[in-house]
Amino acid sequence: MSMSHPTAIDHAAILKWMKEGNIEHYGSLYEADQQLVQLERDGIVDGIISEDGDEVALGARRLLCKMSRKSNGDYQFKLFERDTLLRADNPYQSKLCRYPELITHAALLLGNDYNPRVGGNGAKTVLHGRLPSARRNKSPDDNRTPLPSMLDELSAALDKKEWINNYGRNGKKALSQSESETYWKAWKYMLYAPVLQYDTVTKEVKIVTLNPLPDDVDDVGEYLGLDDLAALQNDKSLLYDIYHCNVIPVNRKPQSFYKERLASPIFGEIDFSVPISIQPTLCLVNYLRARSIDARLSDARDKIEATVVNCLRVEKQLSATPLKPIAGIYNGFKSIAPRPSDNGELGQWCQDCSAIVSKVEVITDDVIDGLLGKSRSNRPSIRRRVKNLVGGGHYDLASLKRRDVVTRDDGKECVLICCPCLSSKSGTMHTVYAVFEDTQDGKYLIDASSCSCKKGEHFCSHSIGFLYMLRVIQNNSLDAVKENYRPNPKLVQDNLMLIENAVVGDKFKQQNAQRKRRRCN
Secondary structure: OOOOOOOHHHHHHHHHHHHHOOOOOOOOOOOHHHHHHHHHHOOOOOOEEOOOOHHHHHOOOEEEEEEEEOOOOOEEEEEEEHHHHOOOOOOOOOHHHHOHHHHHHHHHHHOOOOOOOOOOOOHHHHHHOOOOOOOOOOOOOOOOOOOOOHHHHHHHOOOHHHHHHHHOEOOOEOOOHHHHHHHHHHHHHHHHOEEEEEEOOOOEEEEEEOOOOOOOOOOHHHHHOOOOHHHHHHOHHHHHHHHOOOEEOOOOEEHHHHOOHHHOOOOOOOOOOOOHHHOOHHHHHHHHHOOOOOOOOOOOHHHHHHHHHHHHHOOOOOOOOOOOOOOOOOOHHHOEEEOEOOOOOEOOOEOOOHHHHHHOOOOOHHHHHHHHOHHHHOOHHHHHHHHHHHHOOOEOHHHOEEEEEEEOOOOOEEEEEEEEEEOOOOOOEEEEEEEEEOOOOOOEOOOOOEEOOOOHHHOOHHHHHHHHHHHHHHHOOHHHHHHHOOOOHHHHOOOOOOHHHHHOOOOOOHHHHHHHHHHHO
Protein backbone atom coordinates (compact mmCIF):
# COMPACT_ATOMS: atom_id res chain seq x y z
CA MET A 1 0.00 0.00 0.00
CA SER A 2 1.45 3.37 -1.00
CA MET A 3 1.14 6.70 0.71
CA SER A 4 1.42 10.17 -0.72
CA HIS A 5 4.70 11.87 0.05
CA PRO A 6 4.41 14.99 2.26
CA THR A 7 4.14 18.19 0.27
CA ALA A 8 6.03 21.40 0.93
CA ILE A 9 3.00 22.91 2.66
CA ASP A 10 2.86 19.85 4.95
CA HIS A 11 6.50 20.43 5.91
CA ALA A 12 5.86 24.14 6.44
CA ALA A 13 2.83 23.47 8.66
CA ILE A 14 4.70 20.95 10.83
CA LEU A 15 7.70 23.29 11.04
CA LYS A 16 5.42 26.13 12.18
CA TRP A 17 3.90 23.89 14.86
CA MET A 18 7.32 22.79 16.12
CA LYS A 19 8.62 26.35 16.31
CA GLU A 20 5.54 27.48 18.24
CA GLY A 21 6.09 24.60 20.69
CA ASN A 22 9.85 25.31 21.02
CA ILE A 23 10.62 21.80 19.73
CA GLU A 24 14.23 21.29 18.63
CA HIS A 25 14.32 20.35 14.95
CA TYR A 26 16.80 19.65 12.14
CA GLY A 27 16.60 19.26 8.38
CA SER A 28 18.03 16.61 6.08
CA LEU A 29 19.60 16.89 2.66
CA TYR A 30 17.89 13.81 1.20
CA GLU A 31 16.38 10.91 3.17
CA ALA A 32 15.58 11.53 6.84
CA ASP A 33 16.52 7.93 7.81
CA GLN A 34 20.26 8.42 7.36
CA GLN A 35 20.17 11.91 8.88
CA LEU A 36 18.55 10.54 12.05
CA VAL A 37 21.35 7.98 12.39
CA GLN A 38 23.93 10.75 11.90
CA LEU A 39 22.27 12.90 14.59
CA GLU A 40 22.50 9.93 16.95
CA ARG A 41 26.18 9.42 16.13
CA ASP A 42 26.86 13.14 16.68
CA GLY A 43 25.27 12.90 20.12
CA ILE A 44 22.47 15.34 19.32
CA VAL A 45 19.74 12.76 19.98
CA ASP A 46 19.78 9.85 22.42
CA GLY A 47 17.69 7.56 20.24
CA ILE A 48 15.34 7.37 17.27
CA ILE A 49 11.57 6.95 17.33
CA SER A 50 10.48 5.27 14.12
CA GLU A 51 8.39 2.41 12.78
CA ASP A 52 10.90 1.95 9.96
CA GLY A 53 13.13 -1.08 10.52
CA ASP A 54 15.62 0.31 8.02
CA GLU A 55 17.05 2.41 10.86
CA VAL A 56 18.51 -0.82 12.26
CA ALA A 57 20.14 -1.68 8.95
CA LEU A 58 21.50 1.87 8.67
CA GLY A 59 23.29 1.56 12.01
CA ALA A 60 20.94 3.03 14.63
CA ARG A 61 22.13 2.21 18.15
CA ARG A 62 18.83 2.80 19.97
CA LEU A 63 15.45 2.51 18.21
CA LEU A 64 12.07 3.02 19.86
CA CYS A 65 9.23 1.48 17.85
CA LYS A 66 5.72 -0.03 18.17
CA MET A 67 4.48 3.06 19.96
CA SER A 68 1.17 2.76 21.84
CA ARG A 69 -0.69 4.59 24.58
CA LYS A 70 -1.68 3.08 27.88
CA SER A 71 -5.07 3.70 29.42
CA ASN A 72 -3.63 6.48 31.60
CA GLY A 73 -2.40 8.37 28.53
CA ASP A 74 1.31 7.57 28.87
CA TYR A 75 3.24 6.39 25.82
CA GLN A 76 5.09 3.10 25.73
CA PHE A 77 7.56 1.72 23.17
CA LYS A 78 9.46 -1.39 22.28
CA LEU A 79 13.16 -0.65 22.65
CA PHE A 80 15.86 -1.93 20.29
CA GLU A 81 19.39 -1.66 21.68
CA ARG A 82 21.92 -2.55 19.01
CA ASP A 83 24.69 -3.56 21.43
CA THR A 84 22.28 -5.83 23.30
CA LEU A 85 20.33 -7.50 20.52
CA LEU A 86 23.17 -7.97 18.04
CA ARG A 87 25.64 -9.54 20.41
CA ALA A 88 26.85 -13.09 19.72
CA ASP A 89 25.27 -14.61 22.84
CA ASN A 90 21.79 -13.26 22.11
CA PRO A 91 19.33 -15.97 23.28
CA TYR A 92 17.14 -15.42 20.21
CA GLN A 93 19.93 -16.92 18.07
CA SER A 94 19.24 -14.68 15.09
CA LYS A 95 21.62 -14.90 12.16
CA LEU A 96 21.86 -11.12 12.37
CA CYS A 97 23.73 -11.61 15.66
CA ARG A 98 26.18 -13.93 13.93
CA TYR A 99 26.63 -11.73 10.86
CA PRO A 100 25.99 -8.10 11.92
CA GLU A 101 28.05 -6.89 8.96
CA LEU A 102 25.45 -8.41 6.60
CA ILE A 103 22.42 -6.66 8.11
CA THR A 104 22.16 -4.29 5.10
CA HIS A 105 22.07 -7.25 2.70
CA ALA A 106 19.42 -8.93 4.87
CA ALA A 107 17.22 -5.82 4.69
CA LEU A 108 17.57 -5.58 0.92
CA LEU A 109 16.98 -9.29 0.30
CA LEU A 110 13.81 -9.19 2.41
CA GLY A 111 12.67 -5.93 0.79
CA ASN A 112 12.50 -2.43 2.23
CA ASP A 113 11.91 1.19 1.22
CA TYR A 114 14.95 1.18 -1.06
CA ASN A 115 14.59 -2.19 -2.78
CA PRO A 116 11.47 -4.29 -3.40
CA ARG A 117 11.47 -7.81 -2.02
CA VAL A 118 12.98 -10.32 -4.40
CA GLY A 119 10.48 -13.07 -5.20
CA GLY A 120 10.95 -16.26 -3.15
CA ASN A 121 12.90 -14.57 -0.36
CA GLY A 122 11.43 -14.80 3.12
CA ALA A 123 12.60 -14.79 6.72
CA LYS A 124 13.20 -18.55 6.74
CA THR A 125 15.17 -18.49 3.51
CA VAL A 126 17.27 -15.42 4.28
CA LEU A 127 17.76 -15.66 8.05
CA HIS A 128 16.98 -19.09 9.45
CA GLY A 129 17.36 -21.67 6.71
CA ARG A 130 14.54 -23.90 5.47
CA LEU A 131 14.00 -27.50 6.41
CA PRO A 132 14.73 -30.02 3.65
CA SER A 133 11.80 -31.86 2.08
CA ALA A 134 10.53 -34.69 4.28
CA ARG A 135 10.81 -38.26 3.03
CA ARG A 136 7.49 -39.93 2.28
CA ASN A 137 7.90 -42.82 4.77
CA LYS A 138 10.05 -41.19 7.42
CA SER A 139 10.47 -42.71 10.86
CA PRO A 140 9.20 -40.88 13.96
CA ASP A 141 12.75 -40.09 15.09
CA ASP A 142 13.73 -38.63 11.70
CA ASN A 143 15.03 -35.18 12.68
CA ARG A 144 15.77 -32.94 9.74
CA THR A 145 18.60 -30.42 9.98
CA PRO A 146 17.81 -26.96 8.53
CA LEU A 147 19.60 -26.08 5.32
CA PRO A 148 22.09 -23.17 5.42
CA SER A 149 20.40 -19.78 5.16
CA MET A 150 21.24 -17.22 2.49
CA LEU A 151 23.21 -15.24 5.07
CA ASP A 152 25.27 -18.35 5.90
CA GLU A 153 26.19 -18.85 2.27
CA LEU A 154 26.71 -15.12 1.66
CA SER A 155 29.08 -14.91 4.63
CA ALA A 156 31.17 -17.75 3.23
CA ALA A 157 31.31 -16.27 -0.29
CA LEU A 158 34.55 -14.52 -1.23
CA ASP A 159 32.87 -12.23 -3.78
CA LYS A 160 29.61 -11.13 -2.21
CA LYS A 161 28.43 -9.11 -5.19
CA GLU A 162 28.88 -12.09 -7.49
CA TRP A 163 27.01 -14.37 -5.04
CA ILE A 164 24.07 -11.92 -4.77
CA ASN A 165 23.83 -11.65 -8.55
CA ASN A 166 23.95 -15.45 -9.03
CA TYR A 167 21.91 -16.64 -6.01
CA GLY A 168 19.99 -13.59 -4.79
CA ARG A 169 16.61 -15.15 -5.56
CA ASN A 170 15.77 -17.80 -2.96
CA GLY A 171 19.46 -18.73 -2.66
CA LYS A 172 19.17 -20.72 -5.87
CA LYS A 173 18.42 -18.43 -8.82
CA ALA A 174 20.14 -15.39 -10.26
CA LEU A 175 18.73 -11.87 -10.15
CA SER A 176 17.57 -10.31 -13.37
CA GLN A 177 19.55 -7.39 -14.75
CA SER A 178 17.03 -4.81 -13.55
CA GLU A 179 16.82 -6.44 -10.10
CA SER A 180 20.60 -6.43 -9.82
CA GLU A 181 20.87 -2.75 -10.80
CA THR A 182 18.17 -1.74 -8.30
CA TYR A 183 19.71 -3.86 -5.56
CA TRP A 184 23.21 -2.44 -5.79
CA LYS A 185 22.03 1.13 -6.25
CA ALA A 186 20.00 0.78 -3.04
CA TRP A 187 22.92 -0.89 -1.25
CA LYS A 188 25.25 1.99 -2.08
CA TYR A 189 22.73 4.60 -1.03
CA MET A 190 21.91 2.91 2.28
CA LEU A 191 25.59 2.76 3.27
CA TYR A 192 26.98 5.96 1.79
CA ALA A 193 24.08 8.43 1.63
CA PRO A 194 25.09 12.11 2.04
CA VAL A 195 24.12 13.58 5.42
CA LEU A 196 24.65 16.95 7.09
CA GLN A 197 27.04 17.45 9.98
CA TYR A 198 27.46 20.59 12.07
CA ASP A 199 31.02 21.62 12.92
CA THR A 200 30.96 23.14 16.41
CA VAL A 201 34.35 24.79 15.85
CA THR A 202 33.84 26.54 12.51
CA LYS A 203 30.04 26.88 13.01
CA GLU A 204 29.55 25.54 9.48
CA VAL A 205 27.48 22.70 8.09
CA LYS A 206 29.18 20.25 5.76
CA ILE A 207 28.18 17.19 3.74
CA VAL A 208 29.60 13.85 4.87
CA THR A 209 28.68 10.28 4.01
CA LEU A 210 26.98 8.02 6.52
CA ASN A 211 29.94 5.60 6.33
CA PRO A 212 33.44 6.09 4.88
CA LEU A 213 33.52 5.67 1.10
CA PRO A 214 35.48 2.81 -0.53
CA ASP A 215 39.09 3.68 -1.31
CA ASP A 216 38.52 3.71 -5.06
CA VAL A 217 35.66 6.27 -4.91
CA ASP A 218 36.45 9.99 -5.10
CA ASP A 219 33.19 11.60 -6.23
CA VAL A 220 30.24 10.59 -4.03
CA GLY A 221 27.75 12.37 -6.29
CA GLU A 222 28.83 10.37 -9.32
CA TYR A 223 29.04 7.15 -7.26
CA LEU A 224 25.43 7.50 -6.04
CA GLY A 225 24.01 9.17 -9.14
CA LEU A 226 23.19 12.46 -7.36
CA ASP A 227 23.76 15.16 -9.96
CA ASP A 228 23.00 18.14 -7.69
CA LEU A 229 25.35 17.15 -4.89
CA ALA A 230 28.41 18.93 -6.30
CA ALA A 231 26.61 22.30 -6.40
CA LEU A 232 25.23 21.81 -2.89
CA GLN A 233 28.66 21.09 -1.43
CA ASN A 234 29.87 24.56 -2.41
CA ASP A 235 26.82 26.43 -1.07
CA LYS A 236 27.65 26.68 2.66
CA SER A 237 24.85 29.14 3.34
CA LEU A 238 22.19 26.85 1.88
CA LEU A 239 23.51 23.83 3.79
CA TYR A 240 23.29 25.83 7.02
CA ASP A 241 19.71 26.87 6.26
CA ILE A 242 18.66 23.30 5.40
CA TYR A 243 20.21 21.85 8.56
CA HIS A 244 18.60 24.47 10.82
CA CYS A 245 15.29 24.44 8.90
CA ASN A 246 15.53 28.07 7.85
CA VAL A 247 14.21 26.77 4.53
CA ILE A 248 11.81 23.92 3.76
CA PRO A 249 14.11 20.99 2.83
CA VAL A 250 11.75 19.55 0.21
CA ASN A 251 12.02 22.59 -2.09
CA ARG A 252 14.47 24.83 -0.19
CA LYS A 253 12.17 27.85 0.08
CA PRO A 254 11.76 29.89 3.29
CA GLN A 255 8.78 29.31 5.53
CA SER A 256 7.55 32.84 4.84
CA PHE A 257 6.83 31.72 1.27
CA TYR A 258 3.83 29.78 2.68
CA LYS A 259 2.69 32.50 5.10
CA GLU A 260 -0.79 32.91 3.62
CA ARG A 261 -1.48 29.18 3.33
CA LEU A 262 -0.19 28.57 6.85
CA ALA A 263 -2.88 30.87 8.22
CA SER A 264 -5.30 27.95 7.88
CA PRO A 265 -5.35 25.29 10.64
CA ILE A 266 -2.94 22.37 10.47
CA PHE A 267 -4.11 19.75 7.93
CA GLY A 268 -6.92 22.12 6.93
CA GLU A 269 -5.98 21.28 3.36
CA ILE A 270 -5.11 17.74 2.24
CA ASP A 271 -4.05 16.38 -1.13
CA PHE A 272 -6.90 13.99 -1.93
CA SER A 273 -5.23 12.63 -5.04
CA VAL A 274 -4.37 9.86 -2.57
CA PRO A 275 -7.44 7.72 -1.67
CA ILE A 276 -9.17 8.71 1.55
CA SER A 277 -8.98 5.11 2.76
CA ILE A 278 -5.19 5.32 3.25
CA GLN A 279 -5.02 8.85 4.66
CA PRO A 280 -3.98 8.96 8.33
CA THR A 281 -6.90 9.34 10.73
CA LEU A 282 -5.27 12.32 12.45
CA CYS A 283 -5.10 14.22 9.13
CA LEU A 284 -8.75 13.53 8.33
CA VAL A 285 -9.90 14.52 11.82
CA ASN A 286 -8.07 17.86 11.65
CA TYR A 287 -9.38 18.41 8.11
CA LEU A 288 -12.92 18.19 9.51
CA ARG A 289 -12.15 20.27 12.61
CA ALA A 290 -10.84 23.04 10.33
CA ARG A 291 -14.42 23.14 8.95
CA SER A 292 -15.98 23.33 12.46
CA ILE A 293 -16.97 19.66 12.43
CA ASP A 294 -16.33 18.17 15.87
CA ALA A 295 -14.46 15.03 14.79
CA ARG A 296 -12.44 12.99 17.28
CA LEU A 297 -9.76 10.33 17.03
CA SER A 298 -12.10 8.07 18.98
CA ASP A 299 -14.78 8.28 16.28
CA ALA A 300 -15.29 5.27 14.00
CA ARG A 301 -13.03 5.33 10.96
CA ASP A 302 -15.87 4.72 8.49
CA LYS A 303 -17.82 7.63 10.00
CA ILE A 304 -14.82 9.96 9.61
CA GLU A 305 -14.30 8.91 5.98
CA ALA A 306 -18.01 9.36 5.17
CA THR A 307 -17.97 12.87 6.64
CA VAL A 308 -14.88 13.79 4.60
CA VAL A 309 -16.57 12.49 1.43
CA ASN A 310 -19.60 14.68 2.14
CA CYS A 311 -17.36 17.72 2.66
CA LEU A 312 -15.68 17.12 -0.68
CA ARG A 313 -19.03 16.57 -2.39
CA VAL A 314 -20.44 19.92 -1.25
CA GLU A 315 -17.02 21.64 -1.49
CA LYS A 316 -17.17 22.73 2.16
CA GLN A 317 -14.74 25.58 2.78
CA LEU A 318 -12.58 26.35 5.80
CA SER A 319 -14.54 27.78 8.70
CA ALA A 320 -13.98 31.31 9.99
CA THR A 321 -14.07 29.82 13.52
CA PRO A 322 -12.36 26.41 13.20
CA LEU A 323 -12.11 23.99 16.11
CA LYS A 324 -8.77 23.55 17.81
CA PRO A 325 -6.66 20.99 15.90
CA ILE A 326 -5.57 17.79 17.59
CA ALA A 327 -1.78 17.56 17.60
CA GLY A 328 0.37 15.92 20.24
CA ILE A 329 -0.37 15.57 23.94
CA TYR A 330 -2.43 18.31 25.53
CA ASN A 331 -1.06 19.60 28.80
CA GLY A 332 -3.31 21.97 30.72
CA PHE A 333 -0.43 22.84 33.07
CA LYS A 334 1.28 24.74 30.24
CA SER A 335 -1.27 27.52 30.71
CA ILE A 336 -1.16 27.79 34.54
CA ALA A 337 1.52 28.27 37.19
CA PRO A 338 1.55 28.16 41.03
CA ARG A 339 0.41 31.40 42.62
CA PRO A 340 2.80 33.01 45.13
CA SER A 341 1.38 33.83 48.54
CA ASP A 342 1.73 37.18 50.32
CA ASN A 343 5.14 36.23 51.71
CA GLY A 344 6.41 35.26 48.25
CA GLU A 345 6.26 31.50 48.78
CA LEU A 346 4.35 29.31 46.37
CA GLY A 347 1.00 28.07 47.58
CA GLN A 348 0.69 24.41 48.56
CA TRP A 349 -2.08 21.83 48.16
CA CYS A 350 -4.94 22.25 50.62
CA GLN A 351 -7.68 19.76 51.57
CA ASP A 352 -10.27 22.42 52.50
CA CYS A 353 -12.35 22.85 49.33
CA SER A 354 -15.77 23.79 50.80
CA ALA A 355 -15.32 27.56 50.54
CA ILE A 356 -14.05 27.61 46.96
CA VAL A 357 -16.75 25.20 45.71
CA SER A 358 -19.42 27.53 47.11
CA LYS A 359 -17.64 30.58 45.69
CA VAL A 360 -17.36 29.58 42.01
CA GLU A 361 -20.19 29.70 39.50
CA VAL A 362 -23.17 27.42 40.01
CA ILE A 363 -22.77 24.39 37.75
CA THR A 364 -25.97 23.92 35.72
CA ASP A 365 -26.90 21.92 32.64
CA ASP A 366 -26.65 25.12 30.58
CA VAL A 367 -23.07 25.65 31.73
CA ILE A 368 -22.05 22.12 30.77
CA ASP A 369 -23.93 22.28 27.45
CA GLY A 370 -22.05 25.45 26.61
CA LEU A 371 -18.74 23.77 27.36
CA LEU A 372 -19.66 20.67 25.38
CA GLY A 373 -20.68 22.54 22.26
CA LYS A 374 -23.80 22.12 20.18
CA SER A 375 -22.91 18.80 18.55
CA ARG A 376 -21.52 16.99 21.61
CA SER A 377 -24.28 18.17 23.95
CA ASN A 378 -26.78 16.19 21.89
CA ARG A 379 -24.90 12.90 22.21
CA PRO A 380 -26.70 10.60 24.68
CA SER A 381 -23.61 8.41 25.07
CA ILE A 382 -21.78 11.21 26.89
CA ARG A 383 -24.63 11.65 29.35
CA ARG A 384 -24.76 7.89 29.90
CA ARG A 385 -21.05 7.64 30.70
CA VAL A 386 -21.26 10.59 33.07
CA LYS A 387 -24.26 9.07 34.85
CA ASN A 388 -22.40 5.79 35.32
CA LEU A 389 -19.36 7.59 36.74
CA VAL A 390 -21.31 9.71 39.19
CA GLY A 391 -23.79 7.03 40.21
CA GLY A 392 -21.16 4.31 40.44
CA GLY A 393 -19.06 6.13 43.04
CA HIS A 394 -16.07 6.64 40.76
CA TYR A 395 -14.93 9.92 42.38
CA ASP A 396 -12.73 9.85 45.48
CA LEU A 397 -14.03 12.91 47.29
CA ALA A 398 -11.91 12.03 50.33
CA SER A 399 -8.84 12.94 48.25
CA LEU A 400 -10.28 16.24 46.99
CA LYS A 401 -7.72 19.07 47.17
CA ARG A 402 -7.10 22.54 45.78
CA ARG A 403 -4.23 24.89 45.03
CA ASP A 404 -3.95 28.58 44.15
CA VAL A 405 -2.63 29.16 40.61
CA VAL A 406 -2.40 31.92 38.00
CA THR A 407 -2.75 31.81 34.21
CA ARG A 408 0.55 32.23 32.40
CA ASP A 409 -0.73 34.49 29.62
CA ASP A 410 -2.54 37.21 31.60
CA GLY A 411 -1.73 36.44 35.26
CA LYS A 412 -5.37 35.88 36.23
CA GLU A 413 -5.77 34.49 39.75
CA CYS A 414 -7.41 31.05 39.69
CA VAL A 415 -7.96 27.97 41.80
CA LEU A 416 -7.05 24.44 40.72
CA ILE A 417 -9.26 21.68 42.15
CA CYS A 418 -7.97 18.12 41.84
CA CYS A 419 -9.91 14.87 42.27
CA PRO A 420 -9.05 11.21 41.47
CA CYS A 421 -11.53 9.37 39.26
CA LEU A 422 -11.78 5.64 38.55
CA SER A 423 -12.13 4.76 34.86
CA SER A 424 -15.41 3.04 34.04
CA LYS A 425 -13.77 0.69 31.52
CA SER A 426 -10.20 -0.20 32.42
CA GLY A 427 -10.19 0.33 36.18
CA THR A 428 -7.35 2.86 35.81
CA MET A 429 -7.16 5.81 38.18
CA HIS A 430 -7.31 9.15 36.38
CA THR A 431 -6.90 12.61 37.86
CA VAL A 432 -9.27 15.45 36.99
CA TYR A 433 -7.87 19.00 37.16
CA ALA A 434 -10.57 21.71 37.17
CA VAL A 435 -9.50 25.37 37.04
CA PHE A 436 -11.86 28.17 38.13
CA GLU A 437 -11.42 31.92 38.37
CA ASP A 438 -10.74 32.89 42.00
CA THR A 439 -13.60 35.39 42.12
CA GLN A 440 -17.20 35.34 43.22
CA ASP A 441 -19.07 33.22 40.62
CA GLY A 442 -15.71 32.42 39.04
CA LYS A 443 -15.97 30.80 35.62
CA TYR A 444 -14.70 27.34 34.73
CA LEU A 445 -11.65 27.68 32.42
CA ILE A 446 -11.88 24.79 29.99
CA ASP A 447 -8.58 25.55 28.22
CA ALA A 448 -6.65 25.44 31.50
CA SER A 449 -8.46 22.35 32.85
CA SER A 450 -7.57 18.79 31.90
CA CYS A 451 -7.69 15.11 32.80
CA SER A 452 -4.98 12.46 32.74
CA CYS A 453 -7.02 10.19 30.44
CA LYS A 454 -6.54 9.92 26.67
CA LYS A 455 -9.33 12.39 25.92
CA GLY A 456 -8.61 14.74 28.80
CA GLU A 457 -7.91 17.67 26.49
CA HIS A 458 -11.43 17.57 25.04
CA PHE A 459 -13.61 17.99 28.16
CA CYS A 460 -13.91 14.26 28.75
CA SER A 461 -16.66 12.44 30.65
CA HIS A 462 -14.47 12.34 33.79
CA SER A 463 -14.30 16.15 33.80
CA ILE A 464 -18.03 16.52 33.13
CA GLY A 465 -18.90 14.08 35.90
CA PHE A 466 -16.68 15.97 38.33
CA LEU A 467 -18.53 19.21 37.56
CA TYR A 468 -21.79 17.43 38.37
CA MET A 469 -20.24 16.28 41.66
CA LEU A 470 -19.40 19.92 42.41
CA ARG A 471 -23.03 20.80 41.70
CA VAL A 472 -24.15 18.18 44.25
CA ILE A 473 -21.74 19.71 46.79
CA GLN A 474 -23.07 23.19 46.04
CA ASN A 475 -26.64 22.03 46.70
CA ASN A 476 -25.68 20.40 50.01
CA SER A 477 -22.28 20.54 51.67
CA LEU A 478 -18.98 18.77 51.17
CA ASP A 479 -19.20 16.98 54.52
CA ALA A 480 -22.76 15.78 53.83
CA VAL A 481 -21.82 14.50 50.39
CA LYS A 482 -18.75 12.68 51.72
CA GLU A 483 -20.89 11.03 54.37
CA ASN A 484 -23.59 9.81 52.01
CA TYR A 485 -21.63 9.24 48.77
CA ARG A 486 -20.61 5.55 48.60
CA PRO A 487 -17.30 5.24 46.74
CA ASN A 488 -16.58 2.37 44.40
CA PRO A 489 -14.84 -0.50 46.26
CA LYS A 490 -11.80 -0.22 44.00
CA LEU A 491 -11.24 3.33 45.22
CA VAL A 492 -10.89 2.24 48.84
CA GLN A 493 -9.46 -1.24 48.44
CA ASP A 494 -6.32 -0.22 50.33
CA ASN A 495 -8.34 0.93 53.37
CA LEU A 496 -10.47 -0.88 55.94
CA MET A 497 -14.06 -1.29 54.74
CA LEU A 498 -17.19 -3.30 55.28
CA ILE A 499 -17.08 -6.71 53.69
CA GLU A 500 -20.30 -6.08 51.72
CA ASN A 501 -18.50 -3.29 49.88
CA ALA A 502 -15.91 -5.82 48.73
CA VAL A 503 -18.18 -8.65 47.65
CA VAL A 504 -21.00 -6.77 45.95
CA GLY A 505 -21.39 -3.79 43.69
CA ASP A 506 -23.19 -0.60 44.59
CA LYS A 507 -26.21 -1.56 42.49
CA PHE A 508 -27.23 -4.29 44.99
CA LYS A 509 -29.47 -3.48 47.90
CA GLN A 510 -28.31 -3.79 51.46
CA GLN A 511 -30.19 -7.04 52.12
CA ASN A 512 -28.46 -8.72 49.17
CA ALA A 513 -25.14 -7.56 50.58
CA GLN A 514 -25.97 -9.10 53.93
CA ARG A 515 -26.77 -12.46 52.30
CA LYS A 516 -23.47 -12.37 50.44
CA ARG A 517 -21.64 -11.67 53.67
CA ARG A 518 -23.29 -14.64 55.43
CA ARG A 519 -22.25 -16.91 52.55
CA CYS A 520 -18.65 -15.77 52.87
CA ASN A 521 -18.71 -16.51 56.60
